[in-house]
Amino acid sequence: MPPLPSWNDTATRQAIETYVEAATGDRVAVFDNDGTLWCEKPMPIQLDFTLRHWEAMAEHDPSLRVRQPFKAAYEHDYGWLGTAMAKHYEGDNGDLKLVMGAVGEAFGGMSVEDYAAEVGDFFAEARHPTLDRPYRDCGYQPMVELLRYLEAHGFSTFVASGGDRDFMRPIASTIYDIPAERVIGSSFALSYREDEEGGAVVYKSGIDFFDDGPEKPVRIWSRIGRRPAFACGNSNGDVPMLRFADGLRLLVLHDDAEREFNYTRGAEQALAEGWTTISVKNDWATVFADAP
C-alpha cells in the first residue's frame, strides 16, 4: 500500500514525499491542531466543551443565568459569543474579558486529573453539530497518515496548537496516537496543592500563556528543545511557527464546502507567504475516516 492512501496523487503529495524521503539529521515535525489536524468549524471543539460546562453550571446555579457568558450558554444564544468576538476584532475587549473570566470561574481550582476526566467524558459522547459524526471522529484522516509517514521516516511528531494543551491531551492519543508529552498548547497557570495522598496539580483561574503567533516558536523550544524541520498550520497564528521551521512548511486550505468547510478568514497573511498549500478539495481523497 502507498504510504498516504487518503491523499490524491498531486503536486502537494509529491512535494511531501520528495522532502520526507530525502530528510536526514534532526527531524522534528510540528502540527497546529484546530483546522490543521481536526475540524474547527462552525466553532472550535473546545468552545463547545466550554459552553456545555457553563450551561451545566447555570443549571446548578440560577444566579448565573442572568450573567454573560453563562446566560448565552444556558440559552444557546451563540450569537452573543459571535458578537463578543466581532467586538474584539474591532478593539472592544469588554465581552471577551467576561468570557475569559468565566473560563477561570469554570476551571480554576480543578485538578488536572479531574479536568482530563471531564474532557474524556465529553469526547465519549459529544457530536459535531453539522458533520453527523462524533467529535472524536473529526480528525483529518490524511493528516493521521502523514503523522505515521513522518514517524516511519525518523521524525518526532508534536501537536503545537493555540488550543488548551490539557483539553487536547486526553484525546490526542486516541485520534492521532500522539502521547500527552508531545502535545503543546495554551495553558492555565498551575499550582501544586499538597494533601495526605500524593498532592494534586490544580488550575489557577488565569491563563499562563496563549500559544499563538510569536509565542508558538517559544513554546516549541520550551517543550522540544530543537528547531522543527517540518511544520504545518492553517492560519495567521501559525506564521511564526512556520517561519521558525527550516525544512518543509505546509498550510491546509479549507476549500471544500461539500465535505468539510470553505473559509480563508484568519488565514490571509499565512496564504500570502507562498508556502505549499494542502487543498482539502483537491489533495485529499478522503477527509474523515469512517466512524467506528
Place this chain on the structure above:
Amino acid sequence: MPPLPSWNDTATRQAIETYVEAATGDRVAVFDNDGTLWCEKPMPIQLDFTLRHWEAMAEHDPSLRVRQPFKAAYEHDYGWLGTAMAKHYEGDNGDLKLVMGAVGEAFGGMSVEDYAAEVGDFFAEARHPTLDRPYRDCGYQPMVELLRYLEAHGFSTFVASGGDRDFMRPIASTIYDIPAERVIGSSFALSYREDEEGGAVVYKSGIDFFDDGPEKPVRIWSRIGRRPAFACGNSNGDVPMLRFADGLRLLVLHDDAEREFNYTRGAEQALAEGWTTISVKNDWATVFADAP
C-alpha cells in the same frame, strides 16, 4: 548479564527490581539531575560553566573586574559565592540578587542555539576539579543503567531538575541518552525574534521559573501531562516531586567520601520521609564509567 551490573545485590536493588518487574499501566519515571544523575559537588557543574562565562566577560571588559560576581569569577574567589549563598540562607538576598542579575547580563539576548553551542564547547573540554575526569563523565553509571532498565520495562524516562533546562539538554543525550524533549528544568524567559532567516528564540534577562520544590510537580505536568509512577531525587527540593509520584520513590544518599562525596546538607527533610535510599557506598559497585 543482569540488568543492573553496576549495582550491588542489596535490598535497594531488590526493591527496584521487584517494583519494575511488576509495573503495569501508565509508566512515567522522573529523575532529578544534580546529585541524582550526575555529581553536584564541590559546586554544581552549571555554576562552573557560569563562572567561566563571567570570567571571559571580565577578560574582555575590565570594568567588570571590580563588580561582583564578575570580580569573584575573574579572581577565582569562590569564597565570595559561598558567602553569598550563606547570607541567602540567613535571609539576606543582596548578594544573590547580584548573582541573578549577572546571569541575565551574561545570557540575556543570546539565542537558544548559540547557548547550546557554548554549552557543547564547555562539555568538550571542562574537567571536574577533584575527580580527575571530564564533566561529561560525571554521570553516575548505575543511574544510566537504571534508565535503560526502566525503558526496557515500558517506562518513559525524564530528567526533572532544578538546573537550567537548556544547560542540560545539549549533554543529556550524550550522558543519559535522553533527548531534549524529555529534559525538564528551570528556564530563562524566552521571546521570538523575527529576522530574514527563520527567526530565533532568544533569552530575556530574567528567570521564567525555577523548577524546584512545589514547582517540580507543576513543571512535570506541564511537560509530561501524566503523573509519574517512579521518581528519584536526592534533596529537599525533590520532596514534592516524590510525593506527587504514586509508585516507587527513591533518594540517593551521598555517603561515599572515597569514591564521590559525603554530605546530607539540604537533604534532611527528604531523608526524614522514610523513602527507599540508594547508598552510593553500599548499593553501587561502580560509581562512574571509565573515561572513554
